Amino acid sequence: xxxxxxxxxxxxxxxxxxxxxxxxxxxxxxxxxxxxxxxxxxxxxxxxxxxxxxxxxxxxxxxxxxxxxxxxxxxxxxxxxxxxxxxxxxxxxxxxxxxxxxxxxxxxxxxxxxxxxxxxxxxxxxxxxxxxxxxxxxxxxxxxxxxxxxxxxxxxxxxxxxxxxxxxxxxxxxxxxxxxxxxxxxxxxxxxxxxxxxxxxxxxxxxxxxxxxxxxxxxxxxxxxxxxxxxxxxxxxxxxxxxxxxxxxxxxxxxxxxxxxxxxxxxxxxxxxxxxxxxxxxxxxxxxxxxxxxxxxxxxxxxxxxxxxxxxxxxxxxxxxxxxxxxxxxxxxxxxxxxxxxxxxxxxxxxxxxxxxxxxxxxxxxxxxxxxxxxxxxxxxxxxxxxxxxxxxxxxxxxxxxxxxxxxxxxxxxxxxxxxxxxxxxxxxxxxxxxxxxxxxxxxxxxxxxxxxxxxxxxxxxxx
Amino acid sequence: xxxxxxxxxxxxxxxxxxxxxxxxxxxxxxxxxxxxxxxxxxxxxxxxxxxxxxxxxxxxxxxxxxxxxxxxxxxxxxxxxxxxxxxxxxxxxxxxxxxxxxxxxxxxxxxxxxxxxxxxxxxxxxxxxxxxxxxxxxxxxxxxxxxxxxxxxxxxxxxxxxxxxxxxxxxxxxxxxxxxxxxxxxxxxxxxxxxxxxxxxxxxxxxxxxxxxxxxxxxxxxxxxxxxxxxxxxxxxxxxxxxxxxxxxxxxxxxxxxxxxxxxxxxxxxxxxxxxxxxxxxxxxxxxxxxxxxxxxxxxxxxxxxxxxxxxxxxxxxxxxxxxxxxxxxxxxxxxxxxxxxxxxxxxxxxxxxxxxxxxxxxxxxxxxxxxxxxxxxxxxxxxxxxxxxxxxxxxxxxxxxxxxxxxxxxxxxxxxxxxxxxxxxxxxxxxxxxxxxxxxxxxxxxxxxx
Numbered sequence: 001x002x003x004x005x006x007x008x009x010x011x012x013x014x015x016x017x018x019x020x021x022x023x024x025x026x027x028x029x030x031x032x033x034x035x036x037x038x039x040x041x042x043x044x045x046x047x048x049x050x051x052x053x054x055x056x057x058x059x060x061x062x063x064x065x066x067x068x069x070x071x072x073x074x075x076x077x078x079x080x081x082x083x084x085x086x087x088x089x090x091x092x093x094x095x096x097x098x099x100x101x102x103x104x105x106x107x108x109x110x111x112x113x114x115x116x117x118x119x120x121x122x123x124x125x126x127x128x129x130x131x132x133x134x135x136x137x138x139x140x141x142x143x144x145x146x147x148x149x150x151x152x153x154x155x156x157x158x159x160x161x162x163x164x165x166x167x168x169x170x171x172x173x174x175x176x177x178x179x180x181x182x183x184x185x186x187x188x189x190x191x192x193x194x195x196x197x198x199x200x201x202x203x204x205x206x207x208x209x210x211x212x213x214x215x216x217x218x219x220x221x222x223x224x225x226x227x228x229x230x231x232x233x234x235x236x237x238x239x240x241x242x243x244x245x246x247x248x249x250x251x252x253x254x255x256x257x258x259x260x261x262x263x264x265x266x267x268x269x270x271x272x273x274x275x276x277x278x279x280x281x282x283x284x285x286x287x288x289x290x291x292x293x294x295x296x297x298x299x300x301x302x303x304x305x306x307x308x309x310x311x312x313x314x315x316x317x318x319x320x321x322x323x324x325x326x327x328x329x330x331x332x333x334x335x336x337x338x339x340x341x342x343x344x345x346x347x348x349x350x351x352x353x354x355x356x357x358x359x360x361x362x363x364x365x366x367x368x369x370x371x372x373x374x375x376x377x378x379x380x381x382x383x384x385x386x387x388x389x390x391x392x393x394x395x396x397x398x399x400x401x402x403x404x405x406x407x408x409x410x411x412x413x414x415x416x417x418x419x420x421x422x423x424x425x426x427x428x429x430x431x432x433x434x435x436x437x438x439x440x441x442x443x444x445x446x447x448x449x450x451x452x453x454x455x456x457x458x459x460x461x462x463x464x
Numbered sequence: 465x466x467x468x469x470x471x472x473x474x475x476x477x478x479x480x481x482x483x484x485x486x487x488x489x490x491x492x493x494x495x496x497x498x499x500x501x502x503x504x505x506x507x508x509x510x511x512x513x514x515x516x517x518x519x520x521x522x523x524x525x526x527x528x529x530x531x532x533x534x535x536x537x538x539x540x541x542x543x544x545x546x547x548x549x550x551x552x553x554x555x556x557x558x559x560x561x562x563x564x565x566x567x568x569x570x571x572x573x574x575x576x577x578x579x580x581x582x583x584x585x586x587x588x589x590x591x592x593x594x595x596x597x598x599x600x601x602x603x604x605x606x607x608x609x610x611x612x613x614x615x616x617x618x619x620x621x622x623x624x625x626x627x628x629x630x631x632x633x634x635x636x637x638x639x640x641x642x643x644x645x646x647x648x649x650x651x652x653x654x655x656x657x658x659x660x661x662x663x664x665x666x667x668x669x670x671x672x673x674x675x676x677x678x679x680x681x682x683x684x685x686x687x688x689x690x691x692x693x694x695x696x697x698x699x700x701x702x703x704x705x706x707x708x709x710x711x712x713x714x715x716x717x718x719x720x721x722x723x724x725x726x727x728x729x730x731x732x733x734x735x736x737x738x739x740x741x742x743x744x745x746x747x748x749x750x751x752x753x754x755x756x757x758x759x760x761x762x763x764x765x766x767x768x769x770x771x772x773x774x775x776x777x778x779x780x781x782x783x784x785x786x787x788x789x790x791x792x793x794x795x796x797x798x799x800x801x802x803x804x805x806x807x808x809x810x811x812x813x814x815x816x817x818x819x820x821x822x823x824x825x826x827x828x829x830x831x832x833x834x835x836x837x838x839x840x841x842x843x844x845x846x847x848x849x850x851x852x853x854x855x856x857x858x859x860x861x862x863x864x865x866x867x868x869x870x871x872x873x874x875x876x877x878x879x880x881x882x883x884x885x886x887x888x889x890x891x892x893x894x895x896x897x898x899x900x901x902x903x904x905x906x907x908x909x910x911x912x913x914x915x
Contacts, residue, residue: 046513047856079774088784091774096842098849100773117852147787151742155790155810158741159635262739264629304546304564314560314619321623345626375568382571385590388514389857449633450739 028398029221030408033233037208040398040408041224042216044391050217051392052124053113054132055399057212058205060183061107061333062243067197069149069185072105074198076145078112079103080137082130087141090127097123107179108332109403115392118218122227125213129231132211135202142195150191153184161261161444165269169442172257173271177248179333208237212402216395248273248334255440263446265321268349269340270356273438276328276335280406280413291417292425293327293337293433298376299368299426300325300339300359307363307372312341312355319347319355330404337433349443357434364431368423377419384415493855495865495875496693503681503716504704507869508696509688509861515591517689518862521607521703522870525583525677528652528722528800534665536657538578541612541670544620545576545585548611552706555605560616563606572599574606580653581800582870583677587703591690600702608706610674612667625659636810638736639744639911646732646907647748647804651725680704681716684869688862725750725802728905738912743816744808746909747823751805752900754798754871760884761896762796767843768835768893769827770794770807775842781826782809788819794827805901816913828903834894848882 028042060071080087094101099116114124157163167182174180185193213232215224251273274293275286300307301324308323320341328335339360341352387393401410496508527538546564551557558566567573572589585607589599631637641656648654655661685700710716728749752758770778770793782792789809797803807827811819835843855861855878868877 047852049852049856088774088780092842095772095775096845096849098846098851098853100850100853115853117849120849144785144787148783148790151788151811152790154741154812262633264633265626303568305561310561313623316615316619318619321626342626345622375565378571379568382590385514385516386588389516389859391856 028216028408031225031228033208033229035208035233035235035237037228037232037235037237038212038402039225039228039232040212040214040402041219041221042214042391042394042398043219043221044216044388044394045218047391048118048218049115049391050118050121050215050219051113051115051395052121052128053111053214053395053399054128055109055111055212055214055403056206057108057210057240057403058110058201059106059108059332060181060185061178062205063178063181063185063201065181066189067185067193067201068181068189069153069183070193070197070201071110072183072185073146073149073190073193074201075103075105075110075112076149077137077142077198077202078131078135080135080141080145082134082136084130084134085127087137090131093127094124099124105183107183109400111399113392113395121215121217121219121224122231125227125231128213129235132206132232133235135206139195142198146190146193149184150187153187153190157182157184158187161259161263161446162267164261165259165267165442165444168257168259169269169271169440172255172442173251173273173336173440174248174334176246177333178246179248204241207240208232208235210240212399214395214399214402216391216398251438251440254436256443257440258443258445260445260447262449263444266343266349266446267340267444268343268352268356269338269442270353271440271442272337272339272433274327274335274337274433276331277414280410280417288421288425289429289432290327290329290335292421292429294329295373295376295418295421296360296363296368296426296430297325297327297337298379299363299372302376303379307359308339308341308356311359312352313344318344320344320352323352323356325356330400330406332404353441360430360434363427364434367427370423373421373423373426380415380418384411493861493864493878495868495878496696497869497875498697500680500697500701500704502683502701502704502707502709503679504683504685504700505869506685506687506696506700507865508691508693509865510690510692510696511688511858511861512690514858515690516858517587517589517591517596517687517691517699518858519587519603519689519699519703520686520862520866521585522684522686522866523583523677523679523682524581524719525673525682526578526581527655528580529677529719530652530655532650532652532655533661534669535655535661537665537669537673538583539657540617540620540624540662540665541673542576542578542583544612544617544670545606545610545674546574547616547620548613549605550609550611552605552609557611558605559611559613563602566602570595570599570602574599574603580803584866596699597702600699604703604706607678607703612670612674614667617667617670621662621665624657624662628657628659628662635738635740635742635744635911638738639746639909642734642736642909642911643746643748643804643806643907646734646909647728647750649726651801652722653725653799653801653803675708676717678707679710679716680707681710682719684866686862686866686869688858688865722801728902728907731905731908733908734910735913736909736911740813740912742810743813743910743912743914744810745816745820745823745911746806746808747820747827747906748804748806749902749906750802751796752798752802753800756798758896758899759798761888761892762798762900764840764843764847764885764888765830765835765893765897766794766796767847768839769830772843772846775846777826777830777839778807778809778823781822782819786818786822788815788822792819792823813912813914816910820908820910824903824906824908827901827906831894831897831901831903834890834897837890840888840890840893844885844888847885851882 026043031039097120099114101114103112171180275290277290278284312320312323323341327337339356343352530537547560549558574587576585587603644654687696770776778792782788789811792809794807
């Protein structure tokens with residue numbers, strides 16, 4: 001992954017949908033179990049394997065101040081047992097079934113998955129339903145795993161200047177929205193986290209109506225539905241708690257930040273507030289713009305030698321060693337369009353910033369060519385076919401669309417909508433969203449490496 | 465931030481083929497193999513379900529053949545093949561942007577890369593009749609007639625140098641370098657591309673390497689996708705058609721042998737000061753060659769020791785019981801030479817010594833005692849039970865076919881894979897590890913530990 005912050009990407013599955021090649025794979029089907037849990041099944045019978053995923057519509061954005069990181073800590077604790085499974089036993093059982101497993105947490109959702117021989121599907125459904133309903137562990141297990149999570153934070157963020165920069169950028173761009181907090185949590189919040197915090201978060205959000213089971217692979221839909229009702233459908237439900245909107249107010253003026261870290265290369269990221277896609281069913285103001293912004297990102301940076309690379313990184317007097325653009329498009333929270341770049345030797349972040357903005361301004365002035373537009377659309381159409389090679393990705397897309405409240409055929413419909421975007425729409429959004437007032441600029445200022453300095457002070461609560 | 469529970473588990477993407485009509489009774493992955501008149505060896509798995517094809521062409525021109533003063537030559541030559549193609553006959557020159565636009569317009573991709581052993585060219589295309597022939601024609605040009613433009617190389621060299629300088633500010637880079645130098649000594653597996661070696665690489669070196677090594681008679685062409693054998697044969701011929709042809713009857717030029725990795729004579733411990741949030745630890749030694757008869761016991765044994773995700777001994781002792789690290793793993797890297805056995809972890813600086821001590825004890829005990837019966841059974845359950853997950857996409861099939869062709873494994877290798885695993889005993893693993901690992905003579909690199 002290029003960067004560690006998913007809501008800065010066009011999300012998973014932007015491009016998914018069955019091909020128009022005449023070979024129509026079986027469609028996904030969606031059901032509601034008797035307790036309100038959702039089930040999605042996508043048969044793909046070309047190999048005797050299956051993937052089973054459980055998605056909960058709760059992520060770091062559902063946390064509150066002081067307990068950042070708890071959604072992700074809970075994800076780790078879900079591997080630590082139930083009344084009938086000792087810590088680590090879940091993973092041992094999945095391994096014994098021939099399976100591979102993992103889990104993931106983002107701002108928007110938490111997910112768990114197993115890839116298994118198809119015949120083992122009911123076994124993992126039973127295991128997953130058990131921990132969804134009865135996750136249970138000791139305070140001592142929590143304390144150990146919390147240390148593991150802190151190591152994860154040190155590895156992904158604290159020793160990674162650009163990841164740290166994005167942490168600061170998000171914290172600066174968003175004030176009211178909980179997108180301002182890092183998924184992994186602030187270290188101080190991890191230090192202060194208690195077993196009760198994780199248990200309360202679990203009880204509050206892990207309820208059937210807030211979750212979807214996604215199964216893809218060599219399976220029979222009716223059979224899966226039966227198993228799902230048996231294992232998941234009987235789990236006691238409570239209502240999904242109401243969520244405070246925490247709507248990010250409009251940004252009224254440029255924000256600029258600097259971040260210093262030991263590094264050799266400077267780096268600059270420009271985050272513009274833009275509309276996200278709200279619905280594929282009804283016309284929502286801003287949705288057409290969200291789609292056009294995604295096409296704009298592809299025209300700027302969607303293939304080797306696209307506009308940014310060509311303009312910023314190729315000439316002898318190039319301003320940047322790399323340059324990129326991405327549009328958020330989908331997410332439960334506010335979306336950003338991000339331009340970024342690494343200054344070439346002898347060039348400054350300010351020069352890169354100006355060059356990036358000039359490329360957008362050029363689109364606003366001159367528009368984009370039909371050839372460019374067609375090129376990015378061709379790539380999307382081709383990738384619809386390539387994506388069929390991965391059952392895992394098909395399941396992942398279905399889960400992520402459900403999290404966003406999008407319909408089962410969101411992948412196809414998104415591609416259709418993107419293909420309908422015109423050159424004039426792309427020009428219009430380039431002219432509309434890239435002023436100063438909705439912009440936050442983050443600059444990484446490289447600091448010399450000092451290897452003789454003593455290590456940083458240990459965090460409070462360090463364990464021995 | 466997209467956090468996952470354990471990065472040591474590669475989330476490989478599963479997928480699809482039409483091969484598995486039978487559910488559990490594996491009557492085999494049908495790999496077809498033949499040799500073309502040019503000397504090229506073709507390996508095919510037909511997978512008709514999706515209208516796409518993947519091709520990987522391998523040459524024995526990986527970085528193990530780099531001159532020491534020009535470490536990185538194979539890798540940069542591979543990367544530079546994407547920077548334009550020459551004008552030949554009626555085909556006009558394409559600069560880097562014209563070339564990348566052409567690929568984007570086809571909805572296809574083609575690229576080259578080099579690892580220790582292999583120089584690989586990879587094509588992915590739809591198989592629609594209006595697209596595939598154009599993709600193959602363009603790939604053939606890029607494979608045979610890269611222009612290696614000197615101005616682009618000067619630019620790319622500067623970008624690479626800047627990226628190297630940036631990487632040198634990261635503790636993981638320093639740890640990896642020290643480890644490779646200590647484990648491999650002067651063997652090419654330990655060569656490192658640096659600003660100095662890049663400065664010695666010129667376009668003429670790339671052209672010479674390309675002309676010497678990228679020959680049809682050296683090519684292993686692996687194909688997986690919606691093509692018949694006849695189509696695959698034509699596809700392989702067309703891909704290689706613009707490369708120089710050997711004179712009729714002439715032998716394929718022999719390639720010089722490369723020395724083997726020397727065993728370590730004594731333990732080495734390097735402590736490198738660094739200010740970072742985590743210390744980086746690497747422990748290991750030369751491992752074994754892919755052709756080693758101990759391959760299967762070592763495969764199964766390392767699953768138990770440090771390869772099996774959340775259920776390995778290392779994960780259990782270092783992470784689950786003590787909370788010392790987010791990621792801890794071990795792996796072998798068998799190639800044409802004895803790639804390293806590597807144990808790696810990151811931990812808070814003040815915990816580094818404890819983590820090293822625990823890890824060393826786990827390895828020493830495993831080598832001395834081997835696995836328990838329960839561990840071996842659990843490993844077999846996972847490896848055998850999950851065998852289908854190694855083959856359930858075109859991408860994974862391609863990796864397997866390329867493995868078979870590169871290492872000259874029998875075509876029915878996959879058919880017997882689970883049986884080979886099933887036959888492994890505790891004693892086999894213990895004996896194989898005792899032959900391959902010497903815990904008392906390993907390299908330990910610790911970057912950024914605090915006292």
